[in-house]
Amino acid sequence: EVQLVESGGGLVQPAGSLRLSCAASRFAFVSYEMNWVRQAPGKGLEWLSSISSSGATIYYADSVKGRFTISRDNAKNSLYLQMNSLRAEDTAVYYCARTRIAAFDYWGQGTLVTVSS
Amino acid sequence: DIQMTQSPFTLSASVGDSVNITCRASQSISSWLAWYQQKPGKAPKLLIYKASFLDGGVPLRFSGSGSGTEFTLTISSLQPDDFATYYCQQYNSYSRTFGQGTKVEIK
Numbered sequence: 131e132v133q134l135v136e137s138g139g140g141l142v143q144p145a146g147s148l149r150l151s152c153a154a155s156r157f158a159f160v161s162y163e164m165n166w167v168r169q170a171p172g173k174g175l176e177w178l179s180s181i182s183s184s185g186a187t188i189y190y191a192d193s194v195k196g197r198f199t200i201s202r203d204n205a206k207n208s209l210y211l212q213m214n215s216l217r218a219e220d221t222a223v224y225y226c227a228r229t230r231i232a233a234f235d236y237w238g239q240g241t242l243v244t245v246s247s
Numbered sequence: 248d249i250q251m252t253q254s255p256f257t258l259s260a261s262v263g264d265s266v267n268i269t270c271r272a273s274q275s276i277s278s279w280l281a282w283y284q285q286k287p288g289k290a291p292k293l294l295i296y297k298a299s300f301l302d303g304g305v306p307l308r309f310s311g312s313g314s315g316t317e318f319t320l321t322i323s324s325l326q327p328d329d330f331a332t333y334y335c336q337q338y339n340s341y342s343r344t345f346g347q348g349t350k351v352e353i354k
Contacts, residue, residue, distance in 0.1 A: 189343075234281070
């Protein structure tokens, strides 16, 4: 079955940076759009960014535009999220997810990012 | 950006009840709407895509309808496993925003 495994979360100070990774397996990663979604403690889901299968097309939510950068390495079956200028309100569980027919059909288990001094 | 508004925020129901959750888009999204179920501490699970298509393995008591700006998720004959939070999500050219969620609680 499709597997998505996030890593790279942890505790970071305000204004710091962190890079999340999502390792994909058991499907043709190169053929799918991929996404990052987060969920702050006790809150709802927030879409952050999407990247096309080739990496040529990228979209961001306004809340992270200019601070976060999505990228992918199709040779390594990996998705990334570079997060800069982190704020307390970026504290959340971060999920990667695959797009199929305009929906997110597979999700990772999530990685927790805590922004605190 | 397209905004998604779900109602109600919470819903109290009993096993066996039929429940409806509504999702409204701030502009037309054709049928590009998905529904997800999330349980505490777990990743969301896709239930319905393209407004009315059931994802594989999803029980037939779940159904979706609507197009344009108004959509509905119906759960007929609520089961104990269905008590969870449900989210709608739109998918358009530039964004993929979620509704704020509807928590279905046991009455």
